[in-house]
Structure formats: structure tokens, C-alpha cells
Amino acid sequence: MNEERVADTPHVVVEDLVFRRGRKLIFDGLSLTVPRGRVTTVMGPSGTGKTTLLRLIGGQLRPDSGRIWVDGEEVARLSTRRLYALRKRMGMLFQTGALLTDLNVFENVAFPLREHTDLPEELIRNLVLMKLEAVGLRAARDLSPSQLSGGMARRVALARAIALDPDMILYDEPFAGLDPITMGQIVTLIQRTNRTLGLTSVLVTHDVVEAMDISDQVVLIAEGRVMDAGTVEQVRAGMSAWSKQFLEGRPDGPVPFHYPGDSYRDDLVRGRESRND
Amino acid sequence: MNLRYLEVSVGLFVLLGIAALFYLAIQVSNIAEYRDRDTFEVYAYFDHIGGLKVRAPVTVSGVRVGRVSRIAYDPDRFQARVTLAIQSGTDFLPMDTQASIFTAGLLGEQYIALEPGGDFESLQHGDEILFTQSALVLENMIGRVLTNFSGD
């Protein structure tokens, strides 16, 4: 791999992305870049379409307008064959792990290898054990997904995501619903895979503290747009009121505590009127 | 799951299904009739065929030798034209053979009985059976019996 290219070109570029789900506008002119070989974290409140963003990058959804390039290829324009070729260079870690329930741990990690390569059984075994060792679950290879805890399932899924040695991993809410120890393990794993394998990592999360620790770059999104972006320090230094509220976890601020609607007083008054009718 | 077990059980299942189909074909249905496709056809005209159906048996001395392959109304002769498919094994049927429509049992199916005559020439494919006896219509018979009784 030549170093210049790695340093120069961003891995993912999103430009003026507009995406609607039904009538609801999810992204309204979103633009961001993901540098190669770094950890980029996309943060935002629940329901801002962070997972949707990953699906758009992975080509599972098509943007209504705007463009997304991954590795210089425009995702929405690729033929199925080219898209699948691109996805082989991309790993995705789903929030639930999304392990195939009819296969055990070993076979889950072996799954992409069996699907995409004709490697001899011996080699597959070695590769799978190596990946499982990396996530510390080599001894759990014979368990079925239903026997795993949430954290373990996510680690197996990570082993599966790196089975084909991708250039980039997309993490969908990797910290959601984990106890502190497991959370620590996942954080370490993400950091380690990023450093040792030189992968581009895109995290989508709303766990501020953990994400800030391991990120090279942070993108804050809300209301379909980028609120703040830059290195952790940059974002911390030049925080907008919105970012401040989000990162410090204040209940009220630019993002109101109340779901938008009529004022409480009006509602009460209306209730009385209707009773008087 | 063990692949061997899977393969064997699936194989067994398919085999069982095919065996069941064979059973339906050979034991339950009349596929034997389809086996000897080699038949020749003759036809006969009847004034009244009663309840005769396509596929009804054609017998000689009570032995099944073929079946009715087609029934049509001939508007020129005002009669029913019945085509009989007869197995080639029964290749000698005298020209003056008579075809009658009988009923198996009181309520049974109707069939055609052939009674060979004494001619030395045999019916060939496409020939007509000249001597026929129509189906007995129960109502006519009862009517006749009643008139006989009242005549006494």
C-alpha cells in the first residue's frame, strides 16, 4: 500500500446528502469526510439517522440526492457486482451483533471466508482461530449465538467483520447497553484493530465519553446536518451551543426538553373549553 | 447437523415421495391402460347411449379389451358416434361383430360389450361396427312393462 495515497485521499466522502424516510427528512444536505486509517466518530442524539448513515455508506440505502464516495467509488451508482466487491473491503459491526443464529461462533466467523474464498478447511480454521483469539473468544468457538452475552456477541461479530481483512469497519452503536467492563473491552478492541490493522473506523454512537477517548475525528450531527466537525480538541474548543449541550449532556438548551407542540397552558385551557361545551 | 444424516434423510424423503407416487400410479389408478398405447380405433353409431362415458370399458365375453375414446353426436345421422380404442392384442374381430351398451349391475357404470359374429374378415382401423344395440333406458322399459300389464 503506498503511504501517500493513504494519507492524502479521504476514505469516505459524503456530499450534500439528502435522504427521506417516508415524509420525514432524515438528512438535509449532510457533508462529511472520513480520513483513511483513522477513527472517526459520528455522534448525535437518538433518532438522527446515524445508523441510516452507515447503511447509506454501505449501499443498502440510496440517497435521494447528494453523493457518497467510498474509496473513490460512488456507492449509489455501482452495479450489484461492484457494490458487493466494495462491501468485501468493508466490515460492519451491527448493534446487536447480527450473528447468524443457525451457525455456531466458529462458523459465524468462518461464514465470510466460506462464502467468498475457496480456502482449504485447514487454512479457514487457522484464520478463524486467529480472529477469535484477537477478540479473546477462541475458547467459545463451539457456543451458539444464543449462549452469548451481548458483549460477547459483539466481539464475535467484530471477529467476523475483520475475517476478510477489510480496509474499513463501520461500527453501529458499539457501546450501547454494555456493562463498564465489556464496554472497556470493546473500546480496547476498536482501538487495537484500528492501530494494528491500520483500518479506517467509522463509529456511530451517542456515548460521548468513550467515543471522545478513542476518536481522531468527531462529527456531530443533528437535524439532518453537521453541527460541528474536527479533531476532538477542535470540537471541544470551538463548541457551538448545541454541541456543548450534547457533549455535556444537559437536559435543556438548544435542543428543547419538550417534544415540540403547543404550549402546556394552551393545552390545559383547551381541555377546559371542551369540557364546557 | 451432520451432513451425512441430512443427506440420507432427505434422500429417504424424496424416495418415499416417489414411491408414494408410484403406488398411486400402479396400485390406485389405471396406469396399466396407458402402458399399451398400441390400439386401433373402430366406431359405431347408437340411437341412444344412455349414460355411457368416455373411458368406459369395452369388453369381449366380459374381458376388457379397450375403452371408449370419443363420443360425439353426428348431426347427419341423428345418432351418437362412439369411437372405441381396442388393444392391438385383440386384432381379430369379425366384421359382423355386434356392439351393445350394457350396465354393470343395477346402478353401475355403463360399458360396451362386443359379441363377435361369424365373418371371416376382421375389422380394421377406421372401420364401422354395423350392428349395434342401444342402451336400455329404464323409463322406457318400465313404461313397456306397465302397458303389458294393463293390456292383460
Add this chain to the structure above:
Amino acid sequence: MIDALANLGRAGLRWLSVLGRASIFLLRVLRSQDAVVRRYRLTFAEIYSVGVRSLLIIAVSGLFVGMVLGYQGYITLVRFGAAEALGGAVALALVRELGPVVTALLFAGRAGSALTAEIGLMKTTEQLSAMEMMAVDPYRRVFAPRFFAGFLSMPLLAAIFSAVGVIGGYIVGGGLLGVDSGAYFSQMQAVTDWREDVVSGVIKSIVFGFVVTWIAVFQGFDAEPTSEGISRATTQTVVMSALAVLGLDFVLTGMMFT
């Protein structure tokens, strides 16, 4: 009034869109059928779970249905002194109607609902999504083998049902009620036509297999990814399969036995 019309229109549009999605889905599944041969191990596994595991319920039901037919047929026929015709009555009822129809209904309940729930659950737990992201086409990996397995299993199961039923009728008619065994089978052969009855029955079961599996796999694919959605989709599979089978049975009977 206007509201009712609007509602009707909306329901109609929703149905049309479901039908459209189902058709597109079917087309893609059919186009992926080469995976059935290329990935025969997966296909075997599906035939096992769809066909082999339905064998017992089909065989037992067939036996009982045949026995009941033998009993009821005998009671009716013996009044006309035609108990010998029992074989024909049992065989015709099974081969033409009960074999394909009852098998399809049982199949929808046993295998169809399981297919829907399985696929729905795979969708809910993002397994299908994960496959796509691993560059594995779920149509080839998941839907095509399941569809083919259902399509293949149905006629075989229906044949087994009918064959077992004929024997069940014989056990009751010949064994318990004293119909002559020779008469039972010879009457059966005299009345049952290979092409008109047996082949038509097989065609029916092939059509039912196609439709039931289509409904089942599509309902799973189209299920709302929640536990409530899966339970609704599973119910839908059984209800729609039953309606489709009975409706189609009427149409096919009209077309084939006139």
C-alpha cells in the same frame, strides 16, 4: 361516505403495493434459483427442515383422514348395497381433493409458519442486513433454497398423504368393516384414472406448494421487524395460505375436472 371511499381506496392501494412487492420478490427469488444447485448443501438442509420434518404429521393425518373416509364412505355406500365401491370413493376423494388440499393446509401450518417466523426473525435481528453487508446475497443464501425446498416437498408430501390415506381406508373398510380386499383395490383402479385424477392431483399440489411457499417466505421477508410484526406475519401466512389454497383449489378443479 367520502371517508369510507377514501379508506377503501387506501386499502386497495396497500394491497396492490403488497402484491407488487411480492411479485418483485418472487421474480428475484426465481432468478436466484441457480443457487439451489450450486449450493445444494443449503438446499438439502432446507428440504430437511421443510419436508422431512413435516413427514410425520402428514403421514399420521393421511392415515386418519383415510380411515375416516373409509368409515363414512362405507356407511353411505352400504345403504345402496355398493360397499364394494368404497375403494374408488376413498381413492378419488384423496387423490383429487383431500391429498393436495389437506397437505397444503397442514404444510402451511407446520412448515410455512416456521419459514415466516425464521426469516422474520433473521430480518429483525439484522442477520439479513449483515449478510448483505458481507456481500452475501440473501436471495441466494436464504430465500432461494427455502423456496425450492417448499416447492419440491409439497407434491411429495401430498403423494405420501394420499398413499397412506388409501391404506388407512383399506384398514377400516377391509379390516374392520369387511369389504373384500380384492374389490376394494380393483374398484379403485377401475374408477381412478392416472392422468385425469392422479396427475391432476399432483399438478394441484405443485401449484399449492408454489403458492404457500411464496406466501410464507415473502411474509417473513416483508414482516415488520418487531416481535409483534413477526407474530402478525406468521398468522398472515397461515390465513392467506389457507385462503389461497382453497380458492385455487376451486379454480383448478373447475379447470381440470369438467
